[in-house]
Amino acid sequence: MTSNSSHARGTVILGVAASDAHAVANQLIAHDLREHGYTVINLGTCTPVSEFANAALDNPEALAILIGSLNGHIHEDLRDLAKAQKSGAIRCPVVVGGNLSVGSHKSDDAIEKLFCLGVDIVLSDAAELPELLQRLSLDAAAAQRSAS
């Protein structure tokens, strides 16, 4: 696990789904988000839901959990996500991106099934992450203000 020391913009937990060994996008995303000023806790490839949950418990201030998947097995890999959310281990938004089903045709069903598994946001391109995280950061600040 690696992280940097900047807390300027907030913390994100990043990783690749449990059965998935594709590392390139993960490394590029970690680098890019650090360049944007985020603290990135990068759990790397082949990360089971339990490890995302442990990282979320250790970093309750995390803005989001970002999960990549390229091999087409994201649905099996996230089958324990709802349980981790119900237990309270994962409270922040879960964002998924990559190549999200087997084959070149991506059906709406595959995306819908992710929402049923507990995923909050599905992105098609990692370039959308900085804007999304900025929005989540503003939402978190507003929620904190209204709670105090």
Ligand code: B12
């Ligand atoms: C390199 C590669 C490998 C390497 C990986 C080496 C490594 N250390 O990373 C090796 C040889 C190990 C490999 C293995 C396999 N691979 Co492979 N691999 C590729 C390949 C050629 C390139 C992937 C890559 O690095 N792209 C560069 C990055 C920058 O792009 P990207 O991954 O697409 O990421 C972009 C988006 O997807 C998105 N994104 C990605 N992650 C995330 C995360 C978040 C949070 C967000 C928001 C966005 C996001 O943003 C990125 C930038 O736009 C692709 C084909 C291709 N041309 O894409 C196949 C591909 C992904 N592999 C594939 C397959 C099937 C496999 C194997 C199952 C093959 C096998 N039978 O063994 C195994 C799976 C191993 C495993 N356990 O996961 C398929 C997946 C098919 C599917 N989903 O239907 C692909 C698409 C090839 C194909 N056309 O069939 N692979």
